[in-house]
Amino acid sequence: MSVTTVLGVGIATFLAAVAAALVYRDADRVGVDLGSPLLWTAFVLVTSGVAVTTALLVPDAPIPGVLVVAALGPLLYLLERDDSMHGDGPADPTRLPSDGEDADRPDE
Numbered sequence: 001m002s003v004t005t006v007l008g009v010g011i012a013t014f015l016a017a018v019a020a021a022l023v024y025r026d027a028d029r030v031g032v033d034l035g036s037p038l039l040w041t042a043f044v045l046v047t048s049g050v051a052v053t054t055a056l057l058v059p060d061a062p063i064p065g066v067l068v069v070a071a072l073g074p075l076l077y078l079l080e081r082d083d084s085m086h087g088d089g090p091a092d093p094t095r096l097p098s099d100g101e102d103a104d105r106p107d108e
Contacts, residue, residue, distance in 0.1 A: 009052060012070075016048035023077050032077075033084045040077050047073035 020041045027037035035043075051070035054061050 005056070009056065012048070012052050012055075016045060016052070016070075019048065019074055020044045023074065026081065027077070030081055030084060032080055034080050040073075040080075044073035044077065 023044050024037045024041040027035075027040045032040065048070055051066050054069065055063075055066045
């Protein structure tokens, strides 16, 4: 293994650990509906581990594909976090989510 490969794997491992720690902290604070903070942390670590393993074992693996696999865990967590925070109420196609209760009043 070259020095560049070892350095790249070390940096990727560090970034995966930081992302997993941030996901755990945020999931614990927000209280996600699906799963638990530990489950989301494990999912982030598994997707990151699969990406690093793919990059190491498959030398011709396309980098964009490896990055998609690495980003899969945090992105799915963010989707679940958003769903947990905004509830499961029915969508109103006539209003934007950023509109408050004052949106029903006519402009002055």
